[in-house]
Amino acid sequence: MKTFQPLARAHQVVIFRLRTGHCRLLAHLYRMKISHTDDCETGTQTPExxxxxxxxxxxxRSxxxxxMVDLKExxxxxxxxxxxxxxxxxxxxxxx
Ligand SMILES: [Zn+2]
Structure with missing residues (x-):
């Protein structure tokens, strides 16, 4: 049987932020007018x-x-x- 080990609290917080998009990535900071750009130079910096x-x-990543694993997973x-x-x-x- 596989042991179920819950995520550490700090990891839960990060995962939750990415799920909601309310995080410190540029796309969100830009929406909040905290950053002058939403672009990481290779694309809009979203969780995805x-x-x-x-x-x-x-x-x-590789x-x-x-x-390849989808974002949902x-x-x-x-x-x-x-x-x-x-x-x-x-x-x-x-x-x-
Ligand atoms: Zn990028």
């Missing part, structure tokens, strides 16, 4: 951009997810996917 397509994190379930997403976020230079 960072998790799925931003070239800046391509190497780490290391953690050798097979990365942010919702199963819980193993959420751990991976939390690892990814902890390893990149962005604060979300």
């Amino acid at each position: 951009h960072v998790l799925q397509t931003c070239p800046s994190f391509a190497a780490l 290391e953690l997810w050798p097979v 990365k942010l919702w379930r199963p819980v193993e996917s959420l751990w991976q997403t939390a690892d990814f976020l902890a390893s990149i230079t962005l604060t979300v």
